[in-house]
Amino acid sequence: MNAAALILAPLLGAVVGSFAATVGLRWARGEQALSGRSRCDACARPLGFSATVPIISYVRLGGACADCRTPIHPGHFAGEVLGASLAVASVAFLPTGQAVAAAAMGAVLIAAAAADAASRRLPDLASAAVAVLGLGLALLRGPAALLAGLAGALLTGAILLLLRRGFAARRGDPGLGLGDVKLTAALALWLGAATPWALALAGLAGLAQVRLAKPADGRIAFGPLLTASGWAVGLSLQAGLFGDLLP
Structure with missing residues (x-):
């Protein structure tokens, strides 16, 4: 530097x-x-x-x-x-x-x-921009990373949509906003196989926030936690801090 x-x-x-x-x-x-x-x-x-x-x-x-x-x-x-x-x-x-x-x-x-x-809504345009940048960053790491990102986005999106449907059927509440699903899938284009790490970090931070802030409805804006964990994991991946474990 x-x-x-x-x-x-x-x-x-x-x-x-x-x-x-x-x-x-x-x-x-x-x-x-x-x-x-x-x-x-x-x-x-x-x-x-x-x-x-x-x-x-x-x-x-x-x-x-x-x-x-x-x-x-x-x-x-x-x-x-x-x-x-x-x-x-x-x-x-x-x-x-x-x-x-x-x-x-x-x-x-x-x-x-x-x-x-501010609104408990995630802009679709932001998710689209994340997807484009994520594809570019993955490509800079090589074809294997790009393929891992495409597979990760498809798998992540499908799993989260199924979870939303299951929660909605059982509890009448999907639990996870559709905007969160779109943003997570977009981030997965960059993160690939590291996507579960980002989701785990965001989930743990969310549990801590609910416990400490104690919101009246028990709900929080998940987007800020997802963006923070996604970028942190993405930078680590881009910098090669995962070594040979992930493409």
Whole structure:
């Protein structure tokens, strides 16, 4: 990892992560974030440069809009920190081309996680983008990884759909959202045989969250946990940390 990449990665990652979180949060509200100036979610006042510097502005403003003092959604700050962290990790463990692709995957997953956390819905467009990036990352590891990803996606999707049908028939509740199934299948194109690791990590984190947060309906947004575990396992796989165990 050269010095220039080390300096640029967290800066660019924080900017991209901020934008990704904004896209996800606005999608959850039925809005779009691809045009127009940055603005306060509460009072809609346009934000100047000093209020949009990733991480620093949030801390300096005390997590609230400078004009209306409405608290800024913490998802924006989380997206900035995660974007910077994922970019640094990508550059640290992967060659330049793969690092860019992995960081782009991280940005899409940040947007998906923000949307799911805010609305309990996962955007189909995010899952489609994950699928495309996942195929590309798998191909960079070689034909065997690509075939493993295609097989993993088909098998994972089929199993999860059968589980949803079984839970719905027995309990009247499928338990797992269809968006979660789509996102998991899309991630499986990247993860291949490592997909069960990601699902196991997300499941354990979900159980811990239910126990600690104790939601009234016993349900949580699974997307943020799935995206976090999926990216972590994917980076490990891309970096060869599984050795010869997995393609």
